[in-house]
Each structure stands twice: as structure tokens, then as C-alpha cells.
Amino acid sequence: MLADINIALIVLRNVPFALFSLSPKAMQQDVAFTAKVRATIGDDADRVWFEDVLTATWPEIYAAEPSLIISRCKAQDHAVPPIVAELQKLKDTNPATFKKLGQRLKAAQILRPERFTNLAQLERVLSDSEAPANDPRPVVVIIGPITDWNGALDTIGAAVVAPYLEKYRVIYRDAAIDLQLVLQCEGATATTRADDIVLCGHGQEELLQLDARLGPDGSLDIGDAQLFARLGKCLKPGGKIALLSCSTGKGADTYVAKP
Secondary structure, three states: OHOEEEEEEOOOOOOOOOOOOHHHHHHHHOOOHHHHHHHOOOOOOOOOEEEEEEEHOOOOOOOOOOHHHHHHHOOOOOOOOOOOHHHHHHHHOOOHHHHHHHHHHHHHHHOOOOHHOOOOHHHHHHHHHHOOOOOOOOOEEEEEOOOOOOOOOOOOHHHHHHHHHHOOOOEEEEEEOOOOOOHHHHOOOOOOOOOEEEOOOOOEEEEOOOHHHHHHHHHEOOOOHHHHHHHHOOOOEEEEEEEEEOOOOOOOOOOOOOO
């Protein structure tokens, strides 16, 4: 029940932040979900992303390929981040390691590596995703939408990931709809429950938006009590869920932190 979950509603005002990832095996178990997403998103630029991810057929090189990252950034009028130059250098100087990076990104379901501050930070998050269940560090699961219409989520590495790196094992995932967000959390905490869950997206007063094109399913809102209950089961006793977006929880009789 909602009363059993400690939820901190955090309002970020004019502060760019970000994040994202997926669980193809879980998605394939829900044929209706897959069909609905494909039917809803239409033939826009992101369609192939969803189809490739949902069917687990996207090539291992896809997420890390510098030219594709540049194309994605230009298509959405986003600045090309510094990590792209590092990825290009790695591809040119050590093709085998670059190929392995693509394989690791796919295994971790990180689709947008350009949101990390640099290759070292990305490597750290990948290592955390690969860590054994007996890793003694506290765990934070960070979930964000795959798409980002205005670039507000471009700095996930600096604004959201970096503060956790000193003490936490950081597990990062992407999601397109509310159910998928929950499935990602459940998958990430299957062996070790989280101390914190951080959910990022665009926001309105009563919801956290993952993708506006997907209607009610494209957001986590105050009517999603059952989904919040499932998220609560992903937490250790005393764990917290933080909703990071602009305006989410604004005006509510709840805890709101303003940086």
C-alpha cells in the first residue's frame, strides 16, 4: 500500500538532469504491452528504438556507436556530449574493447551512454550492474525514460549518478511506460533489494512522465497505487523512492526538496 512506502517528491526547477534502460525478457512476456507500444508510437524517429529493445534484437554495437549517438542528438536538437569523442577514440584504437563495451551495454540495458559524464563513469556503472549479489555496498536503482524531447535529461551522469558513486552500487535502467518502469526495478532488485530507487522523467503536479505519446501508460501518476506497491517490494526496510522531475508533487501536502 502507498502508506507503506516512503516517497520523497523532489522538485527540480530549471535544473537539467537525466536517465534511462530496459528488460527485454520481461517485456517479451507481455505481448499485449509490446503490441500497444508499437501501435501507439507510430512511425516517428524513436520507433526503431522501441521495437529493437522490446524484441531484444538491437545490435550490440547500437548503443555505443558514435555516429548513431550523434544522429540521435541532432534529430532531437541536443548538443553532442563529450563522451562521444571518447567512444570514437576507443573504437578507433581498440576495436575489440569497443565491441565488448557494446555487449556490456546491451547486457545492462543501457541505451543512452551519452548521458554519462565520461567513459570512466560509464565503466563504473557497468561494473556495478555486473557486481555479484553479495556486494556489501548499499544499492540505488535509477530509472529514466528512453526518450527526452527537450534535453532536460542529458546530464544524468553529473546530476543523478555522480552523487551516489562514492558509497553506492549504482544500477541504471530505462523505461517507456509505467509497467515497464516497475519491471525494471523488479529485475534490478531480484537478488538484492534497493536502499533507494530514483525515478526520473518529465513532470506535472500529479505524475512523472516517461513518454507523453503513450497516454496514461506513459506516466507514473497518483492513481498507480498497485504499481507503487510493487515498487515498495523492491526496497529494503526503510528504503526510499525519489521522483525527480520538474513540478512533480508541487503544492502537495508532502515532503518537497528544492535544490
